[in-house]
Amino acid sequence: MSQIEFESVKLIAKANVYHGGKVISYAFYLPDGSRKTAGIIFPGEYEFGTGDREIMEVTGGALTVLLPGKGEWETFAPGTSFGIPANSAFKCKSDEVSEYVCSYIK
Numbered sequence: 001m002s003q004i005e006f007e008s009v010k011l012i013a014k015a016n017v018y019h020g021g022k023v024i025s026y027a028f029y030l031p032d033g034s035r036k037t038a039g040i041i042f043p044g045e046y047e048f049g050t051g052d053r054e055i056m057e058v059t060g061g062a063l064t065v066l067l068p069g070k071g072e073w074e075t076f077a078p079g080t081s082f083g084i085p086a087n088s089a090f091k092c093k094s095d096e097v098s099e100y101v102c103s104y105i106k
């Protein structure tokens with residue numbers, strides 16, 4: 001498992017729950033005002049839309065992702081990341097409980 005630590009954050013204690021509770025995340029803000037979420041994805045296949053550009057860092061398990069404009073799925077293990085363009089959609093799936101940290105880029 002990959003570990004990422006953040007100091008002096010403001011955590012929003014209300015969970016973001018998606019896909020019937022199979023994807024759960026919590027938002028937090030860094031001292032510079034940038035927003036991130038940390039979450040867990042249970043086994044399954046999901047589709048998500050983006051507003052801002054996003055960078056997802058896998059911290060546990062593995063995520064297999066179909067990015068916009070790509071024809072093939074790609075698997076990301078702990079310690080790796082992938083980017084998603086703003087105002088787009090992507091698919092991800094996992095065969096195991098997986099964890100991530102998502103950064104939102106304005």
